[in-house]
Amino acid sequence: MGLETIMKITSIDTIAVGAGWKNWLFVIVHTDDGLHGVGEGTLNGFIRTTETAVHELEHLVIGQDPRNVKAIAKSLMESVSLDGGHIHRTAVAAVEVACWDILGKSLGVPIYQLLGGRVRDSILGYGNGWYRRERSPKDFVEAAEEAVAKGFKALKLDPFGLARDFVESDELEFAYEIIAALRSRFGSELRILIDVHARFTETDALRAAHKLAPLDIYWWEEPTTREREAPANSVALRCPIRVATGEMYDTIGQFFTLAAGGGINIFQPEPMSLGGISNTLSVADLALAHGSWVAPHQSGGPVATAVCLQLAACVPNFLIQEHFDPFNEPWTRNLVTWAPKLDPTNGHLSLPESPGLGVELNVDVAREHPYNPSAYLNIHREGWEKRLGQESSPETAR
Numbered sequence: 185m186g187l188e189t190i191m192k193i194t195s196i197d198t199i200a201v202g203a204g205w206k207n208w209l210f211v212i213v214h215t216d217d218g219l220h221g222v223g224e225g226t227l228n229g230f231i232r233t234t235e236t237a238v239h240e241l242e243h244l245v246i247g248q249d250p251r252n253v254k255a256i257a258k259s260l261m262e263s264v265s266l267d268g269g270h271i272h273r274t275a276v277a278a279v280e281v282a283c284w285d286i287l288g289k290s291l292g293v294p295i296y297q298l299l300g301g302r303v304r305d306s307i308l309g310y311g312n313g314w315y316r317r318e319r320s321p322k323d324f325v326e327a328a329e330e331a332v333a334k335g336f337k338a339l340k341l342d343p344f345g346l347a348r349d350f351v352e353s354d355e356l357e358f359a360y361e362i363i364a365a366l367r368s369r370f371g372s373e374l375r376i377l378i379d380v381h382a383r384f385t386e387t388d389a390l391r392a393a394h395k396l397a398p399l400d401i402y403w404w405e406e407p408t409t410r411e412r413e414a415p416a417n418s419v420a421l422r423c424p425i426r427v428a429t430g431e432m433y434d435t436i437g438q439f440f441t442l443a444a445g446g447g448i449n450i451f452q453p454e455p456m457s458l459g460g461i462s463n464t465l466s467v468a469d470l471a472l473a474h475g476s477w478v479a480p481h482q483s484g485g486p487v488a489t490a491v492c493l494q495l496a497a498c499v500p501n502f503l504i505q506e507h508f509d510p511f512n513e514p515w516t517r518n519l520v521t522w523a524p525k526l527d528p529t530n531g532h533l534s535l536p537e538s539p540g541l542g543v544e545l546n547v548d549v550a551r552e553h554p555y556n557p558s559a560y561l562n563i564h565r566e567g568w569e570k571r572l573g574q575e576s577s578p579e580t581a582r
Contacts, residue, residue, distance in 0.1 A: 191215050191216065191251060193245050193248050194214050195214045196211060196239070196246075198210070198211050199545075199547065199551065201519070201554070202553050202559050203485065203553065203559065205559060205571035206484075206573070207555055207556060207560065208224065208231070209226050210278075210485070211278040213245075215286060219286050220282075221281075222543065222545050223278040223282035223285065224487035224488045225238060225456060226456060226485055229560040230271060234274050234278075237271050238275045241260050241276070241279070244263050245259065250283040251283070256283050257280045257283075260276045260279060270457060274456050284298070284540070285540040285541040286540065293539055294539060295541060295542075296494045302498060303498060304502075307496040307497075307505050307535070308338065308531055308533075309338070309526065310375065311507055313483070313512070314327055316572075319343075321362045321364075321365035322365070324366060334528075336531055338375035338504065338531060339375070340379055341377075342563070343363055351384060356391070363376060372400060375402040376400070377405065378403070386407075386418055389407035390407075390422055390423060402426075403426050403427065403450060404426065405452070406428075407419045407423070407429075413433075413441045413445055414441075416429045416448060417445030419447075420447030426449065426450060427448050428479060429448060430452040430467075431452045431481035433457065433458070436458070436466050439451055439467045439470055449475065451467060452478070455482075455495070461491065464478075464480065477503040478503065479504045479506070480492045480495060480502075486543065489508075489523075490520075492505055493535050493542075494541065507533060522536060522538065522543045522544075560573065560574060561573075562574065
């Protein structure tokens with residue numbers, strides 16, 4: 185179908201899926217032409233809220249041509265004359281991605297082809313969500329063995345348990361022992377990434393970084409408060425480990441402020457939080473001008489994985505991609521029609537090749553796993569590393 189033919193959005197379906205430790209939100213945009221597009225709007229703990237936001241905004245796009253992707257996104261953001269923040273942009277992202285999917289399908293090409301074409305054939309991936317055992321050096325090593333056996337050459341972890349604000353010496357020593365055990369077992373070939381989850385003050389983020397730096401840490405993620413960008417810059421300018429941050433930012437301007445503050449050369453935009461593909465590309469261009477790289481955050485479902493890999497295909501300064509999918513519930517493999525393959529020789533993820541986003545949602549599978557109000561992550565709850573959701577947590581099991 186050529187773009188000269190009018191196409192209209194007729195309806196939007198949403199499906200909230202309970203995926204064990206987290207809920208996922210999928211969106212399907214339907215058209216009068218029979219084409220449909222798939223998007224994802226997962227935001228931990230706010231699935232029903234985001235789903236409602238999608239339907240509250242739906243009237244703004246019914247009857248519009250989904251191939252006018254930027255116009256659709258602009259209307260969704262500006263027509264309500266109020267910025268609804270994280271929820272707003274996540275809802276917009278779900279629809280925006282679905283529209284990109286429709287545009288690609290209508291032209292018979294992947295989304296990355298619409299954005300300038302490939303600059304690479306694969307991207308280095310790092311595993312996350314692989315540690316779902318007791319918090320001990322032995323258990324971390326055993327879990328890492330399984331992750332490395334899958335082909336990962338890079339793994340991310342948070343070794344700090346419930347430490348918050350100020351890390352006590354014994355807690356820091358235990359975190360050191362966990363990472364030292366991993367380094368001893370796997371040597372320098374394994375990239376070890378640390379997620380601090382914004383848990384420390386500036387002083388203790390630096391204190392912990394200096395303690396762990398001799399273990400050859402690839403990056404130090406979200407070292408301090410999410411309230412402002414400046415503290416991350418302050419830490420980065422004095423940190424012995426390269427700092428990565430940005431997953432919680434929901435505007436391009438926050439990344440501009442981050443860049444202006446200096447010290448950080450790894451930006452972590454979350455496409456769902458930012459409003460979709462177009463805004464994430466803007467952050468990548470800003471990072472390029474800054475001499476920096478992007479490593480998108482992605483702890484949602486497999487549709488969000490495909491979004492990040494479309495970007496990986498065409499963004500020159502794309503560093504590495506977070507990948508949870510192999511560690512999610514086994515049935516989630518059947519939720520979509522395509523998943524990236526992991527090359528065990530180099531730890532790289534394959535890229536989608538089919539028109540549009542490159543994946544289709546298996547709706548029947550999705551509906552077999554309905555929304556679970558207890559499925560969300562709380563890193564301040566004992567045993568959170570097991571990613572059991574709240575219903576199966578140690579406290580509720582007693």
